[in-house]
Amino acid sequence: PDVTKIFSSQLHFKLEICENMHITVIPANAFQEMNNESLILNLFRNGFEYIEDYAFNGTKLDQLFLNDNKNLQRFHNDALKGATGPNRLDISSTALKHLPVRGLEFIQVLVAERSYYLKKLPALDKLANLLEARLTYPSHCCAFTDMRELNSPLYDFGNLTSQCDMTPRKLANDTSIDPAPDYEYLCHPRTLRCTPEPDAFNPCEDIMGYDFLRVLIWFISILAIAGNAVVLLVLLTSHYKLTVPRFLMCNLSFADFCMGLYLLL
DSSP states (O other), rough: OOOTTOBBBOOTEEOOSSTTTTOOOOOOTTTSSSSSSSSSEEESSSOOHHHHHHHTTTOOOEEEEEETTOOOOEEEETTTTTTTTTTTEOOOTTTOOOOOOSSOTOOEEEOOOTTTTTOOOOOGGGGGTTOEEEEOHHHHHHHHHHHHHHHHHGTTTTTHHHHHHHHHHHHHHHHTOOTTTTTHHSSSOOOEEEEEEEOOOSSSSSSSSSHHHHHHHHHHHHHHHHHHHEEEEEEHOOOSOOOOHHHHHHHHHHHHHHHHHHHHH
């Protein structure tokens, strides 16, 4: 549908286009000059496959919901160029493999749950204002954990805690004192929340990061595949009757053979 003729001066104007499988592309300048104030776009459960460059040009996006567009695979790198925002981007349950590399600096909340094709996120400096991330894989949160540690003010100032504790007391005793301009940033830094968090089954550390472990796994895999393939070949081509013990040996050999293939892959 042509929505370029829609205009509203309402604050937080919301446009909802949903459950239309015949719309496959969001063209350039699709929502241009629709609203002079912040705009909320609910574009979920449609047939979108591609978002063109400058698709949101001329808009002040507050929130952009693209969730549940199952066929959405391509998001042009310049799709958000010319737009201010969005502050919140939801791409849950889409087939996107990557996010645009430009126009992400305004995002404060990123939701990408059940986005199983999105294996890699943009460089962290592109998400400079991100405060909350709800992602699909715990490994994505590992990068944000490292970023939180490096960007924390306490990382650079050893005696900052005592100074932050003293400032409220000084303000209570003397109301004429103005806090330092960077008081809020240093003493009340914004923390980034990311889920799902890494755990014992999904650690941040690469357990196969050592060369000798990789060589050992390859050796064990090849040995398991070759050895169990020979056992299966002997047992299945033998002229003897397939007894219960021989059947159990075949079953065990086949299981070990599959495990060797898994390790090799």
